[in-house]
Amino acid sequence: MPESEHPSTFKAPQKWFVGDVWVDKVLNDENMTFGNVTFTPCARTNWHTHEGGQILRVLAGSGWVCDRGGEPQRLRAGDMVWCPPGTTHWHGAANGSFMTHLAISIGGTEWLEAVDDQLYSSKG
Structure with a gap:
């Protein structure tokens, strides 16, 4: 499918995310x-990880x-x-919060294992 026919908004692949994104x-x-x-x-x-790094700018909500x-x-x-x-x-x-950020990713991304619920819930 040509790039122009891809939807601009889509649900993120579950293999790279936990929850609905x-x-x-x-x-x-x-x-x-x-x-x-x-x-x-x-x-x-x-x-x-990102080959060339990543910039995140939080637009709404809160997160980690x-x-x-x-x-x-x-x-x-x-x-x-x-x-x-x-x-x-x-x-x-x-x-208890949604979060929207602008993500600017440079170069390729290497996806690794999920952040499990125990690790996620142990933060500050």
Whole structure:
């Protein structure tokens, strides 16, 4: 199917996310993707890395971001996060809140294992 025929908004693949997540694609080329990503309460990405890094700008709601081996950091509307190239991390919505962020991902993404409920619920 040609790119122009793909829906711009779609449900994110369950193999890469826990919970219900929706993506509104803004740009997708071989070097960079831009998308508004909306997480339902407690929904989150799997652990993953970005070849060239990732910028997250929280547009609404609240959530979390966490680097592997680090402590989860609270995210609120207006926050911006830089995930350096090769850093393994996850991000998603807080319990009781939706969260929408603009995700700018540079280069390829390597998707890893899910962030299980026990790890997710152990944060701050």
